[in-house]
Amino acid sequence: MVVDPAPLYRGDKWVRRTVLPFLSPFLTPIAIAAAGVAVSISMWQAVSANDDSQISDAIFSQAQALQREFQVAVEYRSSALSRMAKRWEAGGGTPMEQWEADAGAYIDDLGTYQAIEWVDPDFHVRWIVPFRGNEAAQDLDLAFEDRRRAALLESKESHERIVTRPIDLIQGGKGFLIYYPLYPEAEFDGFLLGVWRFDSLFRSIVGDDLPADFGLSVYDGEERIYGSPGSDMRLKERWGEEVALDLLGVKLSAIVWPNPQYLASQQSVLPEVSLGLVLLFTAMLVFVANTAQSAILRGRRLAQANSAIQSQTEQVAQFADETKIIAQVTRIVSSSPNIDHIFDQFRTETAKIVPFDRIVINHNISGVEMVDSYQWSAVEVPDRGRQEKYAIQGTLSEKAMTSKECLVVHPADLEEVERSYSGLSGAWSIGLRSFMSVPLISGGKAIGCLNLHSVTRTAYSLHHRDLIENVAAHIAGAISNALLFTDLKSAEERIAREAEELARSNSELEQFASVASHDLQEPVRKIQAFADRLKQVDGDVMSDRGRDYLDRIINAADRSRVLINDLLELSRISTNPKPFVVVNLNNVVDGVLSDLEPRIEREGGRVEVGYLPTVDADITQMRQLFQNLIGNALKFHRENEPPVVKVASTPAGDGHQVELTVEDNGIGFEAKHQERIFTIFQRLHGRSKYDGTGIGLAICKKIVERHGGTIVAESSVARGAKFTISLPITRQVIEKGTS
Amino acid sequence: MSYGKNGITILMAEDDEEDRMLVEDAWEVAHLDNKLRCVEDGEELMDYLYHRGTYANTEDSPRPGLILLDLNMPRKDGREALQEIKGDPDLRRIPVVVLTTSKSEEDVFSTYDLGVNSYITKPVTFESLSKIVQTLGEYWFRIVRLPNVS
Numbered sequence: 051m052v053v054d055p056a057p058l059y060r061g062d063k064w065v066r067r068t069v070l071p072f073l074s075p076f077l078t079p080i081a082i083a084a085a086g087v088a089v090s091i092s093m094w095q096a097v098s099a100n101d102d103s104q105i106s107d108a109i110f111s112q113a114q115a116l117q118r119e120f121q122v123a124v125e126y127r128s129s130a131l132s133r134m135a136k137r138w139e140a141g142g143g144t145p146m147e148q149w150e151a152d153a154g155a156y157i158d159d160l161g162t163y164q165a166i167e168w169v170d171p172d173f174h175v176r177w178i179v180p181f182r183g184n185e186a187a188q189d190l191d192l193a194f195e196d197r198r199r200a201a202l203l204e205s206k207e208s209h210e211r212i213v214t215r216p217i218d219l220i221q222g223g224k225g226f227l228i229y230y231p232l233y234p235e236a237e238f239d240g241f242l243l244g245v246w247r248f249d250s251l252f253r254s255i256v257g258d259d260l261p262a263d264f265g266l267s268v269y270d271g272e273e274r275i276y277g278s279p280g281s282d283m284r285l286k287e288r289w290g291e292e293v294a295l296d297l298l299g300v301k302l303s304a305i306v307w308p309n310p311q312y313l314a315s316q317q318s319v320l321p322e323v324s325l326g327l328v329l330l331f332t333a334m335l336v337f338v339a340n341t342a343q344s345a346i347l348r349g350r351r352l353a354q355a356n357s358a359i360q361s362q363t364e365q366v367a368q369f370a371d372e373t374k375i376i377a378q379v380t381r382i383v384s385s386s387p388n389i390d391h392i393f394d395q396f397r398t399e400t401a402k403i404v405p406f407d408r409i410v411i412n413h414n415i416s417g418v419e420m421v422d423s424y425q426w427s428a429v430e431v432p433d434r435g436r437q438e439k440y441a442i443q444g445t446l447s448e449k450a451m452t453s454k455e456c457l458v459v460h461p462a463d464l465e466e467v468e469r470s471y472s473g474l475s476g477a478w479s480i481g482l483r484s485f486m487s488v489p490l491i492s493g494g495k496a497i498g499c500l501n502l503h504s505v506t507r508t509a510y511s512l513h514h515r516d517l518i519e520n521v522a523a524h525i526a527g528a529i530s531n532a533l534l535f536t537d538l539k540s541a542e543e544r545i546a547r548e549a550e551e552l553a554r555s556n557s558e559l560e561q562f563a564s565v566a567s568h569d570l571q572e573p574v575r576k577i578q579a580f581a582d583r584l585k586q587v588d589g590d591v592m593s594d595r596g597r598d599y600l601d602r603i604i605n606a607a608d609r610s611r612v613l614i615n616d617l618l619e620l621s622r623i624s625t626n627p628k629p630f631v632v633v634n635l636n637n638v639v640d641g642v643l644s645d646l647e648p649r650i651e652r653e654g655g656r657v658e659v660g661y662l663p664t665v666d667a668d669i670t671q672m673r674q675l676f677q678n679l680i681g682n683a684l685k686f687h688r689e690n691e692p693p694v695v696k697v698a699s700t701p702a703g704d705g706h707q708v709e710l711t712v713e714d715n716g717i718g719f720e721a722k723h724q725e726r727i728f729t730i731f732q733r734l735h736g737r738s739k740y741d742g743t744g745i746g747l748a749i750c751k752k753i754v755e756r757h758g759g760t761i762v763a764e765s766s767v768a769r770g771a772k773f774t775i776s777l778p779i780t781r782q783v784i785e786k787g788t789s
Numbered sequence: 790m791s792y793g794k795n796g797i798t799i800l801m802a803e804d805d806e807e808d809r810m811l812v813e814d815a816w817e818v819a820h821l822d823n824k825l826r827c828v829e830d831g832e833e834l835m836d837y838l839y840h841r842g843t844y845a846n847t848e849d850s851p852r853p854g855l856i857l858l859d860l861n862m863p864r865k866d867g868r869e870a871l872q873e874i875k876g877d878p879d880l881r882r883i884p885v886v887v888l889t890t891s892k893s894e895e896d897v898f899s900t901y902d903l904g905v906n907s908y909i910t911k912p913v914t915f916e917s918l919s920k921i922v923q924t925l926g927e928y929w930f931r932i933v934r935l936p937n938v939s
Contacts (some may be wrong), residue, residue, distance in 0.1 A: 110888060571890060575913055576807050582915040670894065
């Protein structure tokens with residue numbers, strides 16, 4: 051059985067189970083995207099770093115190259131001055147023209163020198179090549195300043211060349227000076243002076259490559275003595291590579307850094323490409339993950355839908371089964387008046403849809419006390435007999451019946467319910483743990499309770515409750531029906547018994563009347579006969595008084611005889627009936643009229659007969675009926691007014707009935723007597739005025755009733771009487787005694 | 790006791806003594822000289838007809854030319870006796886007239902069915918009875934030709 055997660059009854063409240071929310075389907079793609087971005091950034095950084103180190107290496111090697119070239123260039127260029135000095139010394143001085151030619155050649159070739167000068171032994175500049183641009187130096191006393199003079203003296207003394215620290219050139223710009231002391235034939239002959247211009251020096255050293263691709267700054271200590279033009283200073287901080295330069299013993303430093311163009315040419319697109327690729331890859335991955343996730347989600351939803359459909363299909367199948375079973379139960383319940391049979395069948399069928407180990411149906415319809423109407427148990431129940439009366443105080447039955455609600459005890463509340471419902475102790479002690487109580491409601495009243503118990507803790511769901519609730523309505527109906535049926539049956543039996551007794555007593559009475567009247571007739575007839583005989587034989591010898599008495603005896607006997615005769619007639623209507631035959635009422639009335647002919651003539655009366663139909667009837671009784679009615683109509687005529695009797699008929703009751711009327715112009719009767727006149731022995735007049743036994747109309751009524759009809763009389767005093775008889779035209783009801 | 794000129798005996802079966810008396814009186818009043826013999830029930834009637842017991846002597850108990858039969862009698866009632874008489878090939882020729890207090894149509898029908906020759910309801914007054922007896926004698930002994938009695 052499927053236990054659905056529907057809310058269960060918990061004490062006085064309902065609890066619904068909650069379901070955990072489903073994880074967001076976008077979490078995975080988002081995580082993948084984040085990871086992808088992180089990876090691509092770090093990768094980009096790694097590749098960039100690799101790129102940077104390559105560039106740094108390149109800058110470093112450029113710097114190294116610069117260092118080397120600088121060294122070489124300085125040596126080479128200084129060597130020119132050295133060669134001029136050697137020539138001077140070897141030639142014992144160089145003629146001015148020769149010297150100026152040499153100097154000019156070097157200056158042109160080397161392009162480094164601002165000027166090459168000869169300084170006389172008194173430290174005055176004498177010769178200058180080129181003179182243009184260096185006019186300011188002509189005849190300049192180099193010893194005008196102590197530091198310079200000290201250096202020149204040191205060189206003169208040591209015979210070693212002297213290189214000055216970078217200085218501001220007289221010609222403008224930065225540069226330095228190299229002094230070569232001249233000692234031809236060991237006599238001091240002044241100095242050869244090379245004026246170097248840094249601009250020119252570095253421009254010639256770094257050549258075409260460096261200025262284009264790199265920036266260069268050269269420092270003497272903190273002082274910048276050279277800066278390559280057009281260099282991007284911002285890149286110097288980032289990429290600058292510092293190297294030491296040895297300017298013929300003077301220490302300088304240089305910083306080399308790349309130009310943006312160079313960086314652009316050297317920096318690979320790999321980081322960006324890889325970043326792009328990785329991002330693209332990430333995006334794809336995200337897309338794939340998202341798609342996959344969606345697919346999984348769709349799949350899961352599909353699976354859920356599938357399983358929902360499957361479970362729905364199962365539920366539908368189950369529902370169909372249950373419906374079938376409930377229909378079965380309903381049929382059983384409504385088909386059998388035997389309540390025990392119903393309960394047995396109900397138990398068998400219900401077991402197919404709701405599990406239980408014990409079922410108790412109790413009701414209190416017959417009284418205040420509860421009665422186990424039905425009990426079945428798979429577990430042994432001690433001290434509990436069937437039909438045993440017991441109190442429902444403290445039971446779930448009571449709660450269900452008073453609240454008129456179905457109860458299913460929630461497993462979580464089981465112990466609490468057990469404590470608070472003392473009536474549960476018995477069931478609890480035999481191991482029952484699931485309880486469902488459904489009230490049986492009939493006519494808005496709880497007439498009992500249907501209880502299902504199970505040893506399983508979670509046997510009942512609301513679904514079961516609904517099923518049983520449905521069935522319970524039928525059970526309640528069945529109990530009511532069964533009780534009604536029993537009542538009805540006993541009532542029917544009682545009525546049948548009473549009817550039978552009545553019929554028997556009627557029949558006995560009629561039999562008695564028949565026999566009695568027959569037997570009574572005999573002595574009366576004898577009295578009459580012998581009184582007659584006495585009158586004939588001894589009438590003439592009797593006194594007048596004696597004869598009067600004798601006449602009275604004869605009259606009394608005659609009345610008695612008529613009375614008995616009428617009684618006999620009355621009793622014969624049912625004790626001696628004839629089969630119904632097709633009777634033409636016109637013929638019947640004609641026959642009656644011919645019997646009554648002498649009387650009609652005597653009274654001077656008239657009987658008018660209209661069309662009368664043919665009916666199924668007892669012909670003798672029809673004759674008797676009309677005899678009595680027409681006879682009465684003639685009898686009760688008004689004094690001095692001849693009787694006029696009208697016999698007629700009209701169709702009635704859709705043509706299945708006929709209304710026969712016998713109407714007279716006689717004395718009539720008071721309306722209040724219209725019932726009474728049909729009662730036996732009831733007379734409205736004294737015998738001296740109108741004789742009769744008071745049986746005639748009773749006979750009429752009995753005849754009409756035997757024919758399934760009715761007879762009513764209407765009249766008012768002195769307005770005549772009208773008797774209306776309704777008769778069925780054809781016999782459909784075969785009455786008792788007819789064949 | 791005198792015999793009628795045709796010597797026909799009439800046999801009356803009647804259990805009621807007074808009725809027998811009244812009929813005998815009426816017989817006398819009517820001046821019928823035919824012999825009227827009486828039996829008191831159906832058994833006795835059949836004994837007479839078959840000459841059994843006290844009626845063994847055919848001289849004393851001659852075969853009746855007419856039977857007056859009451860219907861309601863003890864031992865064997867008139868209906869049974871009638872059935873026996875009309876079922877006997879010899880006795881069936883004897884005319885039977887039912888003289889009874891019963892007015893029941895059923896009795897009328899059933900007795901005619903059994904072959905009764907007449908059905909008469911006993912009249913109330915003696916005068917009527919005398920008239921009936923007289924008429925009977927007139928009819929059966931003067932008008933009607935009866936089968937010869939052997």
